[in-house]
Amino acid sequence: MTTEFRPPSVPLVTVDPYFSVWSAADHLYEDHTRHWTNKTNGMVGLAVIDGKLRRFMGKVGSEERTAVEEPEVLVQTNLTVQPVTTRYTFQGEGIELHVQFNTPLLLDDLDLLSRPVTYLTFQAKSIDGASHQVKIYFDVTGEWCVNTSDQHITWERHVIEGQWNVMSMGTVDQPVLQLAGDDTRIDWGYMVLAVPQSSDIQTAIHSVTGREHYARTGQLPIEDDHPQPRAVSDNMPVMAAEIDLGAVRDEPISEFLMLAYDDIHAIEYFQQPLHAYWKRNGLTFHEMLLLAAQQYEEIQRRCDSFNLELMAESQAAGGEKYRDIVALTYRQAIAAHKLVADEEGDALFFSKENFSNGCIATVDVSYPSIPLFLRYNPELIKGMMRPIYKYAMSPDWTFDFAPHDVGTYPRANGQVYGENKLEYQMPIEECGNMLLMAAAVSKYEGDIEFARQHWEPLTRWADYLLHNGLDPVNQLCTDDFAGHLAHNTNLSIKAILGIAAYSYMCDRLGLKEGATYLEGARKMAQEWVSMADAGDHYKLTFDSPTESWSMKYNLVWDHLLDLHLFPKEIAAKELEYYMHKQNRYGLPLDSRETYTKSDWLVWCASMSSTKAQFESFISPLWDFINETSSRVPVTDWYDTITAKQMNFQNRSVVGGFFIQLLMQQSID
Known part of the structure; x- marks a missing residue:
């Protein structure tokens, strides 16, 4: 499926009824990304090209902060939706940027199918014959781990085997499996942004005002200025990564990160809490993340x-x-x-x-x-x-x-x-x-x-x-x-x-x-x-x-x-x-x-x-x-x-x- 067919909403992160985020706009930068219930589960993507900042995903301002001046966009030129993959193409300032969301829902592999991971890949190349310095900023908000924005969340970091930086956010109360209903979002477990451990990738857990700071200056803010825990509606916390792709020429340069969710228990089954299928043999969440990272190339081919x-x-x-x-x-x-x-x-x-x-x-x-x-x-x-x-x-x-x-x-x-x-x-x-x-x-x-x-x-x-x-x-x-x-x-x-x-x-x-x-x-x-x-x-x-x-x-x-x-x-x-x-x-x-x-x-x-x-x-x-x-x-x-x-x-x-x-x- 290509641009000629306009989806009413585009699948981005599609794992289960809670971990499910879409773009209900013709262009990825025209609206906040949203949970399937239409509530905002925000992601923002910015590209810094030779010092010029352009927006390609979401909105810098939150729904509570609508007066924010939004950066110019990197123009979306194509959208392709395939069964397990969504690809966007953007062009501007001499580069072409591909942004790919891939949730490997392969029905012949139940362990892979049940992993709560979506891969997000950025790939940039020069299209004008010149070399361009390119950085990608991406963040995901605390909205993903609450049902309502007045709920208080906390956050932390881990490094897995010296290879992956893992940032996570979750509610303070952790009411596991207590909330049941239709128009609801998960308010237990932990939303995770995992990025490779690299000198070219910087991370920060900051806030929506910190995001606005980056949009003005191109610099990641200091995260220690923002205390935890706090309500999502209180200067909304975000987990962010800046990926320095360096000098981009004719050959594409790419990097991927992982969006994941540890729901602790997934279903209550006749009064017994059950784990997601991938956990049935004792695999831990961090082990699963590391396995998902190691298998990236193979999974993309499949x-x-x-x-x-x-x-x-x-x-x-x-x-x-x-x-x-x-x-x-x-x-x-x-x-x-x-x-x-x-x-x-x-x-x-x-x-x-x-x-x-x-x-x-x-x-x-x-x-x-x-x-x-x-x-x-x-x-x-x-x-x-x-x-x-x-x-x-x-x-x-x-x-x-x-x-x-x-x-x-x-x-x-x-x-x-x-x-x-x-x-x-x-x-x-x-x-x-x-x-x-x-x-x-x-x-x-x-x-x-x-x-x-x-x-x-x-x-x-x-x-x-x-x-x-x-x-x-x-x-x-x-x-x-x-x-x-x-x-x-x-x-x-x-x-x-x-x-x-x-x-x-x-x-x-x-x-x-x-x-x-x-x-x-x-x-x-x-x-x-x-x-x-x-x-x-x-x-x-x-x-x-x-x-x-x-x-x-x-x-x-x-x-x-x-x-x-x-x-x-x-x-x-x-x-x-x-x-x-x-x-x-x-x-x-x-x-x-x-x-x-x-x-x-x-x-x-x-x-x-x-x-x-x-x-x-x-x-x-x-x-x-x-x-x-x-x-x-x-x-x-x-x-x-x-x-x-x-x-x-x-x-x-x-x-x-x-x-x-x-x-x-x-x-x-």
Whole structure:
């Protein structure tokens, strides 16, 4: 993805729901960098070229100090966003400066994936044939380690094995895992800026006024003048580094540093605090940092290779616009999770419902996200499901259908959704989701053992669907913002395919009763066709007028799991009908409103019979992302006429955009 595609917000530091910072501006210097919640998590970058100071990232003044005169900018000439890498290019005063953010979220390496490290690389070269003296100033603020700016922080320094200078900041109180909720930021653990130990690199822990001093003089201030601890809002503390690149000529000169976060404990799991996955074998934070530094070159090569591979594959599968969408949302889909290890060392992969309700491990958030993880590592889907199985088999879960969630992030102590009242649950939705996810893992991993381990709840949920799934009573589905709905035809499809998914797993386990479930699903599918028929399409609900319609996105599993319960012409007829219902920015979710869900839009598009048809559905989504005035990490719920965000942002469900890669695999 290049400058021609304007992200609504650009991924910079993308590790987990807390360590997640973006640029919601066309140019990196036009605004403060921000946490995905839109709160400022500031970074500032300045270049001193032959004594002339230019700004290339963030703003020197804080949001409280808006009267500060900002330095002239080093003009941004290019932005490229690839799956795990964001690159900016700036030019001015005879040099070209490349600034690269790289978070190595490589799904085949869970230790690397879970490391809380983003690499920031600066590379400068002369573009006018002359030699130029270049220094880079960079700082990061105390905002990164607090929820609100009135919280008091302290800071310290370490040197790791004489090789790396490590500066860290954290709250005085350190309320580990005490804060749970949606619009929140971490206020425990320690934000870290790590830079190489070198005579060419100077460091300081100073303040926003010290930053202003540097912007005027080009000199790092003395840090001892600023006492600790103090509130972040009180002359905001910053950790800074000045990198002297020396005489820059035609050959590029580069240096990197690391942004990292030690969260101490990451998740509370049924009253037990758990570490991040990378800690499971006893590695300390400083050992991890040193390892990350030592592996820098190798990791950059691996990331570059992966970027090229995924971009080529996605372009071949869905065209250039699909490639752009995939490149922008890859990190978002992963970093809306936290990867930890349970007491047995097994992976637990917890999603957070960002700007939805803050729930953790929500089943109907996991379900739309799984195409990405099926493509690269089904173990992470098992990590999504393990907490649900554990909770569903506990005495605390009293229903005979699957739970919705296991708590509010980061505390996974049991479901909170709808106050656990029956009328606010999603019985058909979550049973179907868990069965389809289990069958998908079995297929794409090539192993039925995980399903075998959890056969009791899977059987209970299949039976629930068999008795209740064909014509769902009034209830919520994953699109709960649309309200309760009875006789939901798309929800019925999920139930039917969930039953067939159970049969699919029975077959692989050698269980004869699978035939009974498959026959039940086939009969239900036949009834569905006649009950939902509206001539040239299929209705929103079985009892609604023929003019009603909805995205039948759940149909996709009929193909991906080779179930073949529904006639092929159903999907073909639906997609042809959808072509006439698209608005400027995409296909609405159904006939009731003009808003859509972009994950479901791509699922429907993936059932296209031709690449051209797929691209005709994807193009309006690309236009939305490119043109929306809602400058946030990609939202999955927006209006298809105004291109305005309805709610939701930075959610993991964009992992569903990768479903076209699975479709192409099944064709190939």
